[in-house]
Every structure is written in C-alpha cells, then in structure tokens.
Amino acid sequence: MNEDRPFFSNLKCRECGRLYPKEAIHICEFDFGPLEAAYDYDAIRSSISRERITSRPQTMWRYREFLPIDGAPTVGAQVGFTPLVKADRLAAALGVKELYIKNDTVNYPTLSFKDRVVSVALSRARELGFKVVACASTGNLANSVAANAAAAGLRSYVLIPADLEQSKVLGSLVYGTNVIGIHGPYDQVNRLCSEIAGKYGWGFVNVNLRPYYAEGSKTMGFEIAEQLGWKLPRHTVVPMASGSLLTKIHKAYKEFIHTGIIEDQPFTIHGAQASGCSPISEAMKKQVEIVKPVPKPETIVKSLAIGTPADGYYAIRTMKDTGGSAEDVSDAEVIEGIRLLAEYAGIFAETAGGVTVASARKLIESGKIPRDESIVLCITGHGLKTAEAVQGKCGEPRLIKPSLREFEALVADEVAAAAN
Amino acid sequence: MNEDRPFFSNLKCRECGRLYPKEAIHICEFDFGPLEAAYDYDAIRSSISRERITSRPQTMWRYREFLPIDGAPTVGAQVGFTPLVKADRLAAALGVKELYIKNDTVNYPTLSFKDRVVSVALSRARELGFKVVACASTGNLANSVAANAAAAGLRSYVLIPADLEQSKVLGSLVYGTNVIGIHGPYDQVNRLCSEIAGKYGWGFVNVNLRPYYAEGSKTMGFEIAEQLGWKLPRHTVVPMASGSLLTKIHKAYKEFIHTGIIEDQPFTIHGAQASGCSPISEAMKKQVEIVKPVPKPETIVKSLAIGTPADGYYAIRTMKDTGGSAEDVSDAEVIEGIRLLAEYAGIFAETAGGVTVASARKLIESGKIPRDESIVLCITGHGLKTAEAVQGKCGEPRLIKPSLREFEALVADEVAAAAN
Numbered sequence: 073m074n075e076d077r078p079f080f081s082n083l084k085c086r087e088c089g090r091l092y093p094k095e096a097i098h099i100c101e102f103d104f105g106p107l108e109a110a111y112d113y114d115a116i117r118s119s120i121s122r123e124r125i126t127s128r129p130q131t132m133w134r135y136r137e138f139l140p141i142d143g144a145p146t147v148g149a150q151v152g153f154t155p156l157v158k159a160d161r162l163a164a165a166l167g168v169k170e171l172y173i174k175n176d177t178v179n180y181p182t183l184s185f186k187d188r189v190v191s192v193a194l195s196r197a198r199e200l201g202f203k204v205v206a207c208a209s210t211g212n213l214a215n216s217v218a219a220n221a222a223a224a225g226l227r228s229y230v231l232i233p234a235d236l237e238q239s240k241v242l243g244s245l246v247y248g249t250n251v252i253g254i255h256g257p258y259d260q261v262n263r264l265c266s267e268i269a270g271k272y273g274w275g276f277v278n279v280n281l282r283p284y285y286a287e288g289s290k291t292m293g294f295e296i297a298e299q300l301g302w303k304l305p306r307h308t309v310v311p312m313a314s315g316s317l318l319t320k321i322h323k324a325y326k327e328f329i330h331t332g333i334i335e336d337q338p339f340t341i342h343g344a345q346a347s348g349c350s351p352i353s354e355a356m357k358k359q360v361e362i363v364k365p366v367p368k369p370e371t372i373v374k375s376l377a378i379g380t381p382a383d384g385y386y387a388i389r390t391m392k393d394t395g396g397s398a399e400d401v402s403d404a405e406v407i408e409g410i411r412l413l414a415e416y417a418g419i420f421a422e423t424a425g426g427v428t429v430a431s432a433r434k435l436i437e438s439g440k441i442p443r444d445e446s447i448v449l450c451i452t453g454h455g456l457k458t459a460e461a462v463q464g465k466c467g468e469p470r471l472i473k474p475s476l477r478e479f480e481a482l483v484a485d486e487v488a489a490a491a492n
Numbered sequence: 493m494n495e496d497r498p499f500f501s502n503l504k505c506r507e508c509g510r511l512y513p514k515e516a517i518h519i520c521e522f523d524f525g526p527l528e529a530a531y532d533y534d535a536i537r538s539s540i541s542r543e544r545i546t547s548r549p550q551t552m553w554r555y556r557e558f559l560p561i562d563g564a565p566t567v568g569a570q571v572g573f574t575p576l577v578k579a580d581r582l583a584a585a586l587g588v589k590e591l592y593i594k595n596d597t598v599n600y601p602t603l604s605f606k607d608r609v610v611s612v613a614l615s616r617a618r619e620l621g622f623k624v625v626a627c628a629s630t631g632n633l634a635n636s637v638a639a640n641a642a643a644a645g646l647r648s649y650v651l652i653p654a655d656l657e658q659s660k661v662l663g664s665l666v667y668g669t670n671v672i673g674i675h676g677p678y679d680q681v682n683r684l685c686s687e688i689a690g691k692y693g694w695g696f697v698n699v700n701l702r703p704y705y706a707e708g709s710k711t712m713g714f715e716i717a718e719q720l721g722w723k724l725p726r727h728t729v730v731p732m733a734s735g736s737l738l739t740k741i742h743k744a745y746k747e748f749i750h751t752g753i754i755e756d757q758p759f760t761i762h763g764a765q766a767s768g769c770s771p772i773s774e775a776m777k778k779q780v781e782i783v784k785p786v787p788k789p790e791t792i793v794k795s796l797a798i799g800t801p802a803d804g805y806y807a808i809r810t811m812k813d814t815g816g817s818a819e820d821v822s823d824a825e826v827i828e829g830i831r832l833l834a835e836y837a838g839i840f841a842e843t844a845g846g847v848t849v850a851s852a853r854k855l856i857e858s859g860k861i862p863r864d865e866s867i868v869l870c871i872t873g874h875g876l877k878t879a880e881a882v883q884g885k886c887g888e889p890r891l892i893k894p895s896l897r898e899f900e901a902l903v904a905d906e907v908a909a910a911a912n
Binding site for chain 1: 570575600602687691834875879893907910
C-alpha cells in the first residue's frame, strides 16, 4: 500500500523541524521537542476528495491518508464515525442556537475516544514488529489497549493509578491484560513508563509510539467536519488532560483546509478542565504559556487528572491562535453537566463529559461563546465508566408491590399535574 | 412521506390473519393472537434495492421500507449499524472456521439492541400522539426508553424489578425518567404494566405499542445480511428472553429473501438461555411447543429472566422451521462466556452475551453447529451494564510503588518466560 500512497513521510520535531525516520521514537535528540507525524500534503491534496472519503466505510479509517501507518490498519479497523448529535433540547437549556454533541460514548470497542488513538498506535506497533504493547493510563486508554490487544493477539501491560474507578479497572481486567496499579498520581505512572519503555523493547502507545498514537485523535475533528456537511463548527469545546486531543482536533481542521477538503473559515477551539486539576486552564486565565504542574490533583474527574500535561503548552498556543478560552469547573458542576447532558440530550457521559458541558455553559454565560454561533461539544467517554461519580445523585427508584392500587397511589398527583 | 411509500399497510393477527388499523393495539379481539406489522411486499420489492439501501446513512433506518412508521423517524434517527466483527481468534478458541460477532454493545445511545426497538416504538408513539411513554423492563429497555424519551422531550415511566443490577438502575435514573421498582419478578412487572396501559393512555412500548416496537429487532438481521456481503450466515445464535428478537431476526432474513434483496439460501437460527430461567430451551429439548412458565427465575442473567416468555411459542417454531436448536448454560458458564469473548475478541458483553457465547460453544461441541459453517453470535448489550457479574472474577491489579525496581521484580519471571 505504501507504493501508491506515500503520504506519511516522516517524524518531525515540533520545535526545530528536524526530520526523523518513522520509528518508535518520540523526542528530538537535539532540543527534546516532541516528534510529530509529517505528511506530503501535496500528494494528499492530489489524491483525496470528499467523494473518495464518502465512498469508504464509515469508520475513522476513511481519512487514512492523514494517518501515520504504512499499510492497511490491522487493529481497530472498525473504530470511529460515532454520531454527531444535534441536541436541540440541550441547546434550549443552555440558551444557544445550534449545538451538537460529538458522541464518543459509543465508540467501538471500549466506549471512549481512546479507541481512535489506540487503533493507530497498535496498527503501527505491528508494522514496527512489537509483540508486547503497553501504556500509562488514567483508565480509558488502559481499557482500549487491553481490548484491542486482546482482539489482535498482542500481549499487553497497562499501568494505572491504583485508585481508579471500579469500572475502569474491571474494563481492563476482563480482557486478560496485565494490570499494574501504581500507588501514586498519573504523573508518577507516566514517569515510570518512560523508564520501562527504554528497557523492555515494548511498544508503549503513549511513550515511544506517541507520535503515531496522538494522530488518531485527529479523526474526531475530521468526522465533525464531514458530519456537519463539510464545514467546521464556529466553536469546539474539548476536554483537556494532556492537552493532546485539543491540539489534534485543531490539526485536523487545518489539514482539511490545507488540502482543500473544506474551505478556509474561522473557527475557535476552547479547552475544559476540572478545577481540582486545571494547570492548562490556570495558565490560560493568567495569560501565561508556562504550565505550572499540579502535584496533587483533587477531583472526581480522574481521566483528566494529569498534573503535568505533556501538550499543555501546545494546547494553550492552539486556544490563543484560534481566539479560544479555557474554563474549569468544580466537581459539583461536573455532576450538573453530566445530568444536563443526560436529561436534555439522552447521552450518559463520564465525568470528563460533565467537565465539557459545564465548562461550555460557563463559556456561554460569560459571552466567550456567543449564543448565536454553532457549537460542538466533544464528549469522550461513557458514563458507566465512572458510575460512582453520579451514584446516589440522580435519585432512587420508587418501590412498590406489583399492585395497580399501589401504582395509582404513587403516581396520582403527578399524573393529575401533567394533565393540567 | 406516506404517499410515496405506503409500504407499512396494517396490523395483522399472527394467528387468524385478520387485519387491524395501525393504532396502539396489540391483541386480536377474536382469538387473542398477537398483532404484527404487515407490509405491501410487492410495493417494497419494486422500490427497494441494494444500491438504494447503501446510498443511505449507516443507521438502522436505511431499511425503513421494512419498518412500521408512516413518516421519517423522529426518535433514534442515528441508532444501529453496529459493527459486525470477524472474530478469528475466538473462532480458533472455539474450534470453528468462520465466526462473527454482531456487536450491539456499542449501539447508540444506551449500549444495547433495545435502542433499535425503542426508536421505532417512540417514533410511532409520536405519530400516534402520545405524550407519555413507558415500559416494563429487565433493564436495557428501561435505559433506552429513558434516554430516547429524554432526547425527544417525552415524559417517561419505566417499571423494573426492584433487584436489578446497579448500572441498569443508574442507567435509567440519570436521564431524569420516573423509575418505579417493583418487588417481584419481571412477569409481575409486565402484568402490572398491562393493567396500567389500559388506564392511563400512555404509550407502553412493549404493551400497546408492541407490534411497532418488536419490528425494530429486524434491523439486527438486516444489518447482519448486508455486512456479510448480502448473504446470510449459515448459523445465527440469539439470546432469548421473551423470544421476540429471535423471531424478528428470522423475519428479517425471510423478508430480504422474499423481496429479492438476497438470494434464497439455507440458514439456521439457534436460541440461548440461562439455565436458571430457560423455559424456551426446556421446551425445545423436550420437543414440545408448550412453554412451561418459570415462576421464580434464579440466574445472574437478569435481562433474560422472563419466566413467561410472550414469544416463546413462536421462537420454538422458528428454531424448528430452520433446523435450529436451543441451549442453556449455568451462571458459571455465563462468566466463562463473557471472559472468552473479552479475551479473544476484545468485546466486553453483559451476562446475556455470556449466555450466547457459552451456548454457542455447547452447540458446537455437540455437533449441532458444524465447525466448518459460518456463524454469527448476536451480542446484545455491554458488560458495564452487569459489571457485578464479573467483578472479582477477572483477577485484580497487581499493586506496586512507582519504582522501576519494584516493576522489574514484579514482571521479571513473565518477561523471561515470554522471551523463551
């Protein structure tokens, strides 16, 4: 396949632009800048078209010219193309005109956007000959590595903070992966993984395979543009952990413009965090580009609890370049955000989704997102993954015997009220 | 829309064939037979084609000529077209040649096949003017009614046995629906709902709207046929609660053959139950057509725990007509089934999925499914919905401090073993 579409050309230092071969490396030897996938956009431009894309199956791989593998995907071939849901009732509740939910709560196979990055990383891991794959994770990534590795027959190790949500731990264990719980916050897990990656020759999806892995997030942006009828939303609100997803949605929008898939048009990208771990949002609010680490995150939003965000600086640059803002919300607001999304759009999101909805609400109320401009909220994982966050906070069933009389007594008042 | 495609013509008694208008009724006044949607297949045949279907968005509504609503869907327009996954590693583990998983664990929006039936029922409920919708449910249906009603702005009541899995209760409450827990098994919940439906003028999706509701299950069959390249699997294994899904997959296959979408070809449909509530499987094994009720189901598979299955008789007829068999499995085998599917296909299913996999394994081992013929397993809901069934049964994380030395001590043996 490489012969007829050599679109993915190199790795390239994001700082100095130095080119590197397409290997399992992730840091520039000269300035320690992150390496990123680079493409031959002229070749892509002369090959790709809307028609070509739409003729392909509805998965994230319909944008394969923009993804950093050489051949056909061998892992996660059916991932992506999740619904973009026009949420009119939620729009009314938030007082805005045009609102969409990009719904990765139903992404295949493990109900989060991480299936996008993992299918790229593991497909590339196979091309590079790895037999064991691994990751540092706050939960979703571990679930996805475990499931996709199981389907592909790769051995896997997932390293997670020991105090993760029950469903996220179970959602890795069930696939028969090796789950290692680390006593410490995510940043310590990540640091340990950097040491391990160098020693064992394993494919760590978010360490030595990170340049490949990260590109998978672009597909969320490509899909949003296609599903809106080949145009961009005026505003996109993205949750931030490392900050990578936000920068990659930006890259996707720019690539579609650069290759002529969509017209040049204004767009703004906003970032959302939980106040208990909001280093990127803090820096944005203080108008600085240096992200001050949060040594001890304290929030129910464990999937975003990264105190030293690897792409924080680039996320800030992206928000600034597009005229965007960052916002952060308390744990109580997170729960409100989850409930708003469920009650008005019928979508049950994990805590990160609550962050996105609640932050969007703040951005709307403060005027940073005008009420008459189109908005997409990126909802990245399913609510059952963090069930304990809302358990006991959505009421309880009313209990009766199987008796019509008991039922009638129970609902009489509300039925009468509804009839008036 | 009715004018140019009057494909859905009537309701019709499944026993005597008497025709009824397309209203909120479900039982024949003369012989108490169930009413079913009837179509003008000649009109469908002259209108539909593979090309026409594939030109439409990848949702269950691409088969809309075969669905019983008059206009365009107003609820659940993005439901369906879940992945059909070729599961080669699981095939090898089960010792068969060609195996596929129809993966409704990632169905939009509530992670089970019930979103298919609910989107039809609620779209029809709106056409019929209902403002309040309701259901009797073992959990998945309640989740789907609650979510889809929330998105559509319909009031909803969901009635469930009081002892359901935690995630299934939460997965209804979060949408702000009215959850009523009934002290008693599902059959008593269902009986109560029949009494309520007559009195309140509500649209009960599986009582007075049942003829519309049930047709939604056909889309799982249509999708299987299309995704296999417009042909049928030789064997389809379907979990049975009321038995409805199995009969509707059969109807879908027959309709595709009858209207010329696919060629006439042999196919066999098998049913799967949990041994703690297996009235249909028991009847099949005893070669009788009378289903003996199970007054007190005892199984971890609550979603299939229907002691008096409404479509049991028709499920038996379907299996017999297609040369199929029924099988049932113990709770321990259910867990094994869940783990097999997770470890070899990377798909985490709820207990009903474990029933399907474990029953398929038995059918293969007993020779009822030949090892060299193609097989589709219908996996109907996500594993996080019944997490407690596998909690503590998939091992636990191994815990260490964030130290390379501790990590190396932990994995030294297995890394050495894997290297040899």
